[in-house]
Amino acid sequence: MTLLILGGTGEARELAKELVARGEHVVSSLAGRVARPKLPDGEVRVGGFGGPEGLARWLTENDVSAMIDATHPFAERIGANAAKAAQATNTPLLRLARPGWTEQPGDTWHWADDLDHAARLLPGLGERVFLTSGRQGLAAFAGLDDLWFLIRCVDPPEEPLPRRREVLLDRGPYTVEKERGLMERHGVQVLVTKDSGGAMTAAKLTAARGLGLPVVVVRRPRRPETASVTTVQDALIRLGVPSKGSPA
Incomplete structure (x- = not known):
């Protein structure tokens, strides 16, 4: 299957690495806002899709099995576009979002x-x-x-x-x-x-x-309601990808 990771974060790179190691076809999409981004394993594309319509078209043309939104917590535009494109094409969408910080004793x-x-x-x-x-x-x-x-x-x-x-x-x-x-x-x-x-x-x-x-x-901006996980391992489980060494 083809998996599209909307990334740029450390979690996105870690997920791509794990999926590629398991033999999955992964395409990681980077926004292109950083001059020298750290590139993930697998196939990489850089730049926007042309809004939710362009993303929906790309999902269909590339026969994407599932899309993972592992973008930065403040990348609200691509998050909204991903939700609209997923709904329009009936593509499963999973949000991989690291937990926010928690105020500790001594903080102001x-x-x-x-x-x-x-x-x-x-x-x-x-x-x-x-x-x-x-x-x-x-x-x-x-x-x-x-x-x-x-x-x-x-x-x-x-x-x-x-x-x-x-x-x-x-x-x-x-x-x-x-x-x-x-x-x-x-x-x-x-x-x-x-x-x-x-x-x-x-x-x-x-x-x-x-x-x-x-x-x-x-504060983090509101994101569209979708299936979400907070760790790469949970993402692998939700995607139904077997662990390395497990029988296919």
Whole structure:
């Protein structure tokens, strides 16, 4: 069977690796927003499909048996397109989504509905901001001229950006020691992040907790209701793919 993985996440790459190792035909689709993405095992396509209609057409033309939405928790557009295309073509759709982060003792979290809301929360929380929400949507913070921002993202962000800023291009995973050192060197007083979940970028939360810093956390957007799992192993079970070494 042909399986389409909408990916770009670590979970998507892990799932592709497991499926390819079991002899499945896997096509991983990447949005193409990162200049040098980590490529998964199996066949890879880069770029959009042309909305839900284009995705539905691709599913039909390539005789896709099932589609797995393993995109980033904040990739809401492709999630909506996947749900519409799956319904239109009667293609089974499985959402693979890592759990969100959970506030721990010693944390001081301020939840925001979106980046605009996060920007409104910042005045009064700290004048030196560590902004780790990615390179998209940074215009929400562009008018906060009284604040200084350390902006970390994988690829260079585009204007408009905060006037007082330093841009750091880096890719996880990160360690608690390095995150704490980075915050101390730059005199960070407040951290802004999306509720991406997972261990790859969670070290900043531990570092902020140790330094007693407030954290503004952007809630995940709503996704269409569909069958969902939180681990690669559960995804394999739901897809009915036998374990390696099991009889066919």
